[in-house]
Amino acid sequence: MIGAITGTLGRPLLLVLGHHDQAGRLRAVGRTVALRPEAARQVAEHLAAAAGGHPWGGVRFSSVWGSREALEVVLVRPDLVAEISADTTIDRGVFRHPLRFKRLRLDTSPRDVPPFGAGPTAAAAGGSGGRARTGQRTPTPRCCAMTNRLRAEHERSMRALEEIAKAAGKAG
Template identity: 65%
Template sequence: MQLRTKLRRRNTTEAIIGAITGTLTHPQLLLLGRHDETGRLRPVGRTVPLRPAAARELAEHLTPAGPGHPWIGASFSSAWGTRDVLDTTLVEPELVAEISADTSIDRGGVWRHPFRYVRLRLDSTVEDVPPFGGTRP
């Protein structure tokens, strides 16, 4: 019998918080994006459920989205390949999250596996985030 080993590689990178699940005071997941070459915020993935301390920290900084959010009318699936839709709340896309991401990226620049939230990057702006499809994590 041959034993097979599957290795996953993770790197840290940044993405813009565009939406959440849960509430503004108790976020559960982050939906993240990056700007493409035209400046449009494109979804790239979501996090696994947030730890309580991270959710509390994020709640202090989240602002509900105003009119003109680029994801108005968009729906997000709960898992890769499913039709289940997440109940999301759009937030102002002004906060940068550091994430730990698997290096598996599907065609179209979207990560295959959910991210692990590392920390809020208050020292970074959305202009500091790598472009959509431009670099791997």
């Protein structure tokens, strides 16, 4: 579901997408890359400003994965279903990389979409060890090797910091 946009209602630049969880709460799951002009026009025709009580009222979204910089968004009525393509890793139910908007699903209502963690996307939503499995590319061996190397470097750095802290405690 489209829960927010950047840009304006008349010219959305990108979409912030959500998915209802088992309790019915709309959870943010990712954002798209910049919309192509034709896609932006199509989406703009159907967008409506959010009324009071939007589930994301007061929520700040980061501009990129892991950033503290806030993304300026306009909350919209979360009643449009977007078809997207994604070929990236999912971390705790959130797509780590931007999604590609394919089209609006005007033939589908939010009630027709299975809850987050259910249906054919359940494995992608968190039951796959962090990797998407439903028609999405999994990380390559090179990517996994790089991740493992970075994790090992981080662990070495943390051990070194612990040793420094212990030595400083003994000296002081």
